[in-house]
Amino acid sequence: MEQWYSTNIRHTITRCVFVFILLSLIYHYVSHTLLHQLQAPVFQFAFIDPMYILFSISGLSSFIVQHFWLALFVDSCMFIGALLIILFPQKRFLIILFSVLYFIYFVIYNLYGMHHTHILVGILLAPLPFWASNNTTFTYLWSALRYYTLCIYSLAFFWKVFRHSLFSPDQPMAVLKDNLTPYIYFHPDTTQTALYQFFMQHPGLLYIFYLFAVAMEGFFLVGFFTRRFDHALITAGILIHIGILFFADAFFIEIFILYFSLIKFPMSAKETHSPQAVEYTI
Numbered sequence: 101m102e103q104w105y106s107t108n109i110r111h112t113i114t115r116c117v118f119v120f121i122l123l124s125l126i127y128h129y130v131s132h133t134l135l136h137q138l139q140a141p142v143f144q145f146a147f148i149d150p151m152y153i154l155f156s157i158s159g160l161s162s163f164i165v166q167h168f169w170l171a172l173f174v175d176s177c178m179f180i181g182a183l184l185i186i187l188f189p190q191k192r193f194l195i196i197l198f199s200v201l202y203f204i205y206f207v208i209y210n211l212y213g214m215h216h217t218h219i220l221v222g223i224l225l226a227p228l229p230f231w232a233s234n235n236t237t238f239t240y241l242w243s244a245l246r247y248y249t250l251c252i253y254s255l256a257f258f259w260k261v262f263r264h265s266l267f268s269p270d271q272p273m274a275v276l277k278d279n280l281t282p283y284i285y286f287h288p289d290t291t292q293t294a295l296y297q298f299f300m301q302h303p304g305l306l307y308i309f310y311l312f313a314v315a316m317e318g319f320f321l322v323g324f325f326t327r328r329f330d331h332a333l334i335t336a337g338i339l340i341h342i343g344i345l346f347f348a349d350a351f352f353i354e355i356f357i358l359y360f361s362l363i364k365f366p367m368s369a370k371e372t373h374s375p376q377a378v379e380y381t382i
Contacts, residue, residue: 103367104239107190110230113242113365114189117226120357121202122182124223127354135164135171135205138212145214152211161208177201195230202227222357239367246323246330246361253320253337260314272310272347273303279348299347306347313343323362330362 105113128134144161146152155161164171181198188194206224210216225248229241260266276296284293299306316336322329337359341352 104235105242105365106368107235109365109367110235110238111189113360114195114230115186117230117357117360118182118185118189120360121223121226122179122186124354124357125179125182129175133209133213134175135208136168136175138165138171138208140166140168141212143214144211145216146211147216149216152207152216155207155211160204161211164204165208165212174201174204178205189230192231192233195227199224199227199231219352219354222355226357226360242361245358249358249361250320250323250333252358253317253340254324257314257317257320260317266311266314269303269307272306273300275348276300276306279350283349309343309347313340316340327364330364334359334362 125134129137144152144156146156164174178198178201181194181201185191185194185198202224206220209220225245229238229245232238232241265271276299280296284296287293316339319329319336320333323333338356341355344350344352
């Protein structure tokens with residue numbers, strides 16, 4: 101029997117996602133990386149991405165960051181929008197408006213950060229299922245977000261296998277040295293540096309940790325065949341990123357928003373109203 105998320109469960113998921121987004125925005129505020137905190141930067145890095153090139157050529161990105169009050173207005177709208185969505189999860193127009201504003205922030209953040217980061221992609225994509233006008237479409241889109249989550253970890257596994265880095269014992273040592281040499285140099289007396297030196301002296305142990313991390317990425321393939329292990333996949337993903345943070349100094353916590361799609365929220369085949377009848381007004 102086909103199942104879908106009820107209206108109440110959809111509202112719960114909406115609130116969970118946007119509480120996470122609101123916390124992320126607070127983190128960016130504390131980190132001084134919101135649009136009004138970029139200090140009107142000049143240099144951009146569009147590379148070969150058509151969307152970034154379009155933003156750069158149009159002048160939209162520079163126009164926003166060069167005008168402090170406009171940048172502050174966009175940032176404030178994101179904060180207010182996230183808060184209003186938490187309070188009124190049924191208002192689709194708020195979610196759509198927030199998505200547009202966050203997309204603008206996402207592109208400008210990467211343009212002036214001089215690097216096209218991946219950590220914000222989850223927050224960029226997570227609101228899209230809530231654009232759906234009924235619960236049936238929302239259920240399909242939310243399921244698609246789950247498969248996207250499974251895909252990015254599974255592809256990371258295949259990338260290491262087919263590029264043979266999985267079979268190179270020197271790979272994890274190269275990653276550690278490339279990312280953490282500055283930290284070791286400037287903080288020679290910390291406990292963390294002592295741990296890095298220990299692993300440098302025991303490369304075989306470091307390689308075992310690396311194999312374990314790759315195996316956990318491969319574990320996400322199970323999710324394509326059953327939802328039984330979804331909560332275990334969340335644990336695996338968290339462990340992977342804790343390892344990346346420690347051994348590669350790469351902070352990916354904002355990608356955790358995708359893990360909401362792996363949580364087993366209750367589904368039902370019956371509602372007071374048919375899912376097709378539950379329309380969310382713009």
